[in-house]
Amino acid sequence: MPATPEVPDGKRPTLAHVAARAGVSVALVSIVMRGAYGASAASRERVLKAAEEIGYRPDTRARVLRSNRSRLLGVQFGLRHPFHTDLVEGIYAAAEPAGYQVALSAVAPTRGERQAVEALLADRCEALVLLGPEVPATRLAHLATQVPVVSVARRLRPAPPAVDVVRTADGEGARQAVDHLVALGHRAVAHIDGGRAPGAADRRRGYRTAMHRHGLDEHIQVLPGGLTEDDGARAARTLLAEKTRPSAVLAFNDRCATGVLDTFLRAGVAVPGEISVVGFDDTSLSRLAHIDLTTVAQDIPRLAELAVGRAIARLDGEAVPDGEQVVAPRLVVRGTTGPPGTD
Amino acid sequence: MPATPEVPDGKRPTLAHVAARAGVSVALVSIVMRGAYGASAASRERVLKAAEEIGYRPDTRARVLRSNRSRLLGVQFGLRHPFHTDLVEGIYAAAEPAGYQVALSAVAPTRGERQAVEALLADRCEALVLLGPEVPATRLAHLATQVPVVSVARRLRPAPPAVDVVRTADGEGARQAVDHLVALGHRAVAHIDGGRAPGAADRRRGYRTAMHRHGLDEHIQVLPGGLTEDDGARAARTLLAEKTRPSAVLAFNDRCATGVLDTFLRAGVAVPGEISVVGFDDTSLSRLAHIDLTTVAQDIPRLAELAVGRAIARLDGEAVPDGEQVVAPRLVVRGTTGPPGTD
């Protein structure tokens, strides 16, 4: 209380203001604010009180500038993809307890991946977590020379040396879906694929080999799809126009499956009575009661955790083995699959 | 070329490295990097070349620290709300041409609004744009004493003096929807509301007064809903269980309407043959071909533009009038509404 109030006029309060008010040095305030060792209980309390009174808030930018660690994880994601936004939630949940902040940078119509990544780097992120990146692998490799890079859900072949990959075993997921449908008695199982989207090639391949192993080569049918509802709807209309229709469909992802589902319902085709539908991802979409979609679950919290963990391990200089981290998928049976109808 | 290569060992290159390599002062490099006046064409070129060669990237955090302007707009949004993510796209589109960066801070299960806002302030955002904030109005008023605050889609009554509000004329939107349905010949129009969600009260009131003006008081029916698909599905099941069913439904938003739609389709109730459905927001969801939802469009790009514009105006010290900025809604007629069936 010896110092006068020292209200900072219109500016944001700084350590110096707090120090003046508490009658101690700036360094001591810094210690208290960081919760570091080296301050007595008495002064700790006095400093905190002063800070509270003038509404002090630490300035992360200055903090980062000084300590060469920023403890900032840059995340690039697509605003329109539920799979991405669900992952972001998992990333927050994994990063913050580990003492890392998350900087988000969205890909939007007016804002490409390049721009999104530039913004993260300019912000001094220590590592990049890219959700389903679509830039060329060489670009990723180049980025990885500057900062640890984790690609989530996008497989890279051949794997650039320094880029970590965290993904679901997409092929295995497709296999589980096919096995489930075949066990129900289906034989004509079609696949609506994801084209060149991350993961699509593996799912397509998994579908094909699973069908083959069941001796169903003649029923293999891959329809061009995509990752949006419209893509699924379009493929479903193609199926409706055919004379002999498959009794089950494995869609590239949940959004695509939702489009399929809706088109069938509109056309009066009962699901799962006349045709079964399986999605992929297990985003919040599929869990909604009125969609109730059987789907191949990606373990989103686990993917997020691995991605964050790997990024942090690299930052801590741990010698992490090269190579992908692959998470097992798990089929979640809900209401859109059942035995084939009389046919 | 007089200076030696000067490669920065393992660190990130700085202005000083570029300066050394180009054989000029740090200040001059700064000038060139900012594109400011005061450098000759020759040295400009030389500096840019040097920067390019060593892969220099400006450090926004240091930049911000020095110049007291951060030109950073903080945006709080909900990852799960398409309305929010669509708005974020609009905010990027409006802010970046105006020379402002956007810092995103998501609200997630592990991360409340308080935490989201704290992170933005610690990052030195100059203004806050909050999408559908649900914290108490007093908290917003308190924040506004520190930094300009714009509340998007959340009306505040009584309006705290310094908080700007940008919103759609929700009541008017509900009126348009009712007018449209009545013009088609509907009389029994029900409303599935949004409870305490931002905007819900206005929409409810707009629905009521519109019904009244058409002399349809006896058909006023408000069902408890919410903002998710599940909420809509639940309300739809309630309707299905009733003996006399309304011939049209106005849902709180598109997600809610989607749930309604889906439940009706599953129950074999034809839309719009037996019942018409209207949504609200015109998010990308409703525009999808297979949903094709008649909905009250919020002019999302315009809302984003106004919110950004208002924040910037405050920062530029313009004397902006207090009071809300209200954007007109516009009914978009698609495939889920039609004349009532024979009944």
Next chain:
DNA sequence: CCGCGCATCTAGAACGTTCTAGATGGCAGT
């Protein structure tokens, strides 16, 4: 030949924090 203005460039101090190295003071052991 002087002085002036202009264009170009630079030194050095900020910005708000953290970190290093050391100062201070109290207390126990000799």
Next chain:
DNA sequence: ACTGCCATCTAGAACGTTCTAGATGCGCGG
């Protein structure tokens, strides 16, 4: 009383930028 140690505190230099104020050099009118 001296020494040494510990706990507590502080001065001052970083960090990478921008900004202010001035230095430098050059052309040109008088």
